[in-house]
Amino acid sequence: xxxxxxxGLKVKLVILDLDEFNFTIDEELEAAKKEWLExxxxxxxxxxxDLVDYAIYSIEAAQAKYNYLLxxxxxxxxx
Numbered sequence: 001x002x003x004x005x006x007x008g009l010k011v012k013l014v015i016l017d018l019d020e021f022n023f024t025i026d027e028e029l030e031a032a033k034k035e036w037l038e039x040x041x042x043x044x045x046x047x048x049x050d051l052v053d054y055a056i057y058s059i060e061a062a063q064a065k066y067n068y069l070l071x072x073x074x075x076x077x078x079x
Contacts, residue, residue, distance in 0.1 A: 025076065029069045036062035 039062045043055035 025069065025073055029066070029073055032062065032066040032069050036066050038062075 036059070039055065039058040043052070043059055046052055046055050
């Protein structure tokens with residue numbers, strides 16, 4: 001169940017139009033990095049098998065978002 005949820009999130013990332021955001025892509029990239037680091041920290045804390053699965057999916061989703069935004073930043077020459 002969680003797997004299909006996060007697969008859906010990855011699909012949504014592909015169709016995001018970054019020009020619709022009210023903040024800069026650099027701010028969004030920084031927020032995505034923070035989300036990724038928080039997901040990693042959560043993974044280090046959990047013990048229950050179901051929560052470990054959730055933590056892994058969270059890391060993968062956050063990493064996918066960060067990588068997507070990083071590619072967009074490089075494409076647009078922001079960095």
